[in-house]
Amino acid sequence: MTNLSYSPKVLEHFRNPHNFGSISNADAVGEVGNLTCGDVMKLYLKISKNSEGKEFIEDVKFETLGCAAAIATSSVVTDLAKNKTLEDALKIGNQDVIKALDNLPVVKIHCSLLAADALTEAIYSYYQKTAQSIPDYLEKKHQQNLVCHREKAIK
Amino acid sequence: MNKQIYFDYAASTPLDPRVLKTMLPLFEFDFCGNTMSLHSFGQKASEIVEESRNTFAKILNSKPQEIIFTGSATESNNTVLKGIAFANQKKGKHIIISSIEHDCIVESSNWLKKMGFEITKVPVDKFGLIDLEALKLSIRPDTILVSIIHGNNEIGTIQDLEAIGKICKENKVYFHTDASQSFGKTPIDVQKMNLDLLTASSHKIYGPKGVALLYIKSGTKIEPLLHGGGHEYGLRSSTVNVPLIAGFAKAAELCIEEMPQETERLTKLRDKLINSILTSIEGSYLNGHPTQRLSNNINISFSKVEGESLMLQLDFAGIACSTGSACSSNSLEPSHVLLATGLKAHQAHGSLRFSIGRWTTEEEIDYLLEVIPQVINKFRILSPFKL
Numbered sequence: 318m319t320n321l322s323y324s325p326k327v328l329e330h331f332r333n334p335h336n337f338g339s340i341s342n343a344d345a346v347g348e349v350g351n352l353t354c355g356d357v358m359k360l361y362l363k364i365s366k367n368s369e370g371k372e373f374i375e376d377v378k379f380e381t382l383g384c385a386a387a388i389a390t391s392s393v394v395t396d397l398a399k400n401k402t403l404e405d406a407l408k409i410g411n412q413d414v415i416k417a418l419d420n421l422p423v424v425k426i427h428c429s430l431l432a433a434d435a436l437t438e439a440i441y442s443y444y445q446k447t448a449q450s451i452p453d454y455l456e457k458k459h460q461q462n463l464v465c466h467r468e469k470a471i472k
Numbered sequence: 473m474n475k476q477i478y479f480d481y482a483a484s485t486p487l488d489p490r491v492l493k494t495m496l497p498l499f500e501f502d503f504c505g506n507t508m509s510l511h512s513f514g515q516k517a518s519e520i521v522e523e524s525r526n527t528f529a530k531i532l533n534s535k536p537q538e539i540i541f542t543g544s545a546t547e548s549n550n551t552v553l554k555g556i557a558f559a560n561q562k563k564g565k566h567i568i569i570s571s572i573e574h575d576c577i578v579e580s581s582n583w584l585k586k587m588g589f590e591i592t593k594v595p596v597d598k599f600g601l602i603d604l605e606a607l608k609l610s611i612r613p614d615t616i617l618v619s620i621i622h623g624n625n626e627i628g629t630i631q632d633l634e635a636i637g638k639i640c641k642e643n644k645v646y647f648h649t650d651a652s653q654s655f656g657k658t659p660i661d662v663q664k665m666n667l668d669l670l671t672a673s674s675h676k677i678y679g680p681k682g683v684a685l686l687y688i689k690s691g692t693k694i695e696p697l698l699h700g701g702g703h704e705y706g707l708r709s710s711t712v713n714v715p716l717i718a719g720f721a722k723a724a725e726l727c728i729e730e731m732p733q734e735t736e737r738l739t740k741l742r743d744k745l746i747n748s749i750l751t752s753i754e755g756s757y758l759n760g761h762p763t764q765r766l767s768n769n770i771n772i773s774f775s776k777v778e779g780e781s782l783m784l785q786l787d788f789a790g791i792a793c794s795t796g797s798a799c800s801s802n803s804l805e806p807s808h809v810l811l812a813t814g815l816k817a818h819q820a821h822g823s824l825r826f827s828i829g830r831w832t833t834e835e836e837i838d839y840l841l842e843v844i845p846q847v848i849n850k851f852r853i854l855s856p857f858k859l
Contacts, residue, residue, distance in 0.1 A: 352818035380856035384799035
């Protein structure tokens with residue numbers, strides 16, 4: 318993997334990642350990936366209510382162990398999620414991450430999935446913690462994340 | 473800082489200007505002949521190739537006709553695995569390799585498996601040294617070849633070829649070594665080491681890319697990969713590439729001449745780099761053997777960080793190196809060599825290889841030592857796992 322196979326946008330996020338670190342009193346944390354695979358992403362969310370009373374992501378930070386693509390996708394997903402309502406943040410998919418980075422090498426597509434999943438997991442854990450009803454699709458996604466990561470761990 | 477430092481000599485080396493000087497005239501009209509032609513042009517070209525063959529025979533302590541030139545170490549290794557397999561399948565279909573071979577040996581073996589051959593991989597210890605007892609036990613009446621890498625390309629460990637050769641001789645099994653990384657850096661004597669076959673490469677020793685050799689002991693039963701005009705004693709048909717072969721021979725001569733001083737110089741730089749990193753960076757571990765290793769190889773794992781990130785960040789600082797992380801490979805698998813030495817996947821992900829060479833200076837080592845703690849620290853801050 319050379320420098321050249323990454324878009325300038327990926328390299329920019331890799332060199333100067335946005336919103337990295339942790340939030341000590343985070344309202345939600347989402348963690349995906351595992352050490353065996355080589356990529357672990359952890360997203361921290363601070364959630365507030367906006368003027369319309371909707372919950373939104375007031376602050377977001379990430380910690381990631383992984384390759385340049387893993388760091389860049391983490392960084393860009395925090396940009397995409399910041400100030401979004403939880404409803405809108407749940408709509409962020411891995412294609413949005415790829416688009417925001419001006420594309421990813423094919424072998425690195427899974428990093429965009431990890432980033433989108435980390436966000437979903439964080440919101441899932443927030444809904445769970447605050448005893449809110451969890452939409453079916455989100456429950457399904459959460460289960461898929463678990464299975465997928467477990468499979469990776471076995472491999 | 474606007475520096476460009478090359479710490480990837482194990483991947484490929486720059487051409488030595490003295491080698492270029494030897495090659496350049498050979499691209500001119502006078503040497504245009506095909507070595508197979510009987511006219512004076514052909515003979516003139518042929519003479520250059522035979523001189524080169526003699527050079528290698530002297531270096532390796534073989535006969536000149538036991539050396540054939542190929543296009544790459546990958547080709548030489550493919551010729552050995554497939555050529556020995558197909559020529560000796562009446563005796564047996566069992567081949568032994570080690571668990572730390574280069575991909576071209578591994579993939580040739582995988583292909584032979586599909587063709588009905590059986591492959592045993594001999595394990596290594598935590599330093600990457602072959603388990604000689606396991607090797608002895610894995611040899612069977614139907615074993616036709618043992619192929620063990622000499623100096624490992626990733627972790628630098630150098631095997632005791634004499635000991636392995638003795639075992640192969642006692643058991644009457646062909647013995648091949650891939651000496652792509654060790655040739656020109658450490659003495660090799662095919663007779664003393666009881667080698668039947670040996671691979672050496674030009675572009676690892678400051679020679680041109682696109683040429684390598686295969687030593688094949690007289691009397692060895694082997695089939696060629698390439699059939700055609702019968703070049704290289706019928707073992708490698710293809711018009712002979714005179715300038716590259718002469719360049720390869722010149723490169724080898726220079727390495728042999730300069731070996732004692734250069735080994736001492738590089739070993740000092742290597743050990744300075746290893747010791748300084750291990751003492752100054754928490755959670756860093758040497759991969760490979762501490763002393764029985766190539767004079768130019770440094771391979772270190774850094775815990776709680778990932779190698780591709782480190783490599784890219786170092787590249788931004790002008791330092792070129794390589795990593796055994798899965799993230800840097802298309803297969804997304806961590807280095808099989810590091811795993812074979814007992815490393816866990818996450819330790820392999822955090823490995824970096826620095827390989828030094830003829831133009832490496834102490835200042836470059838010092839620059840790396842200045843930069844690397846900052847780079848490691850950057851990614852440890854980003855990591856969810858704290859030391």
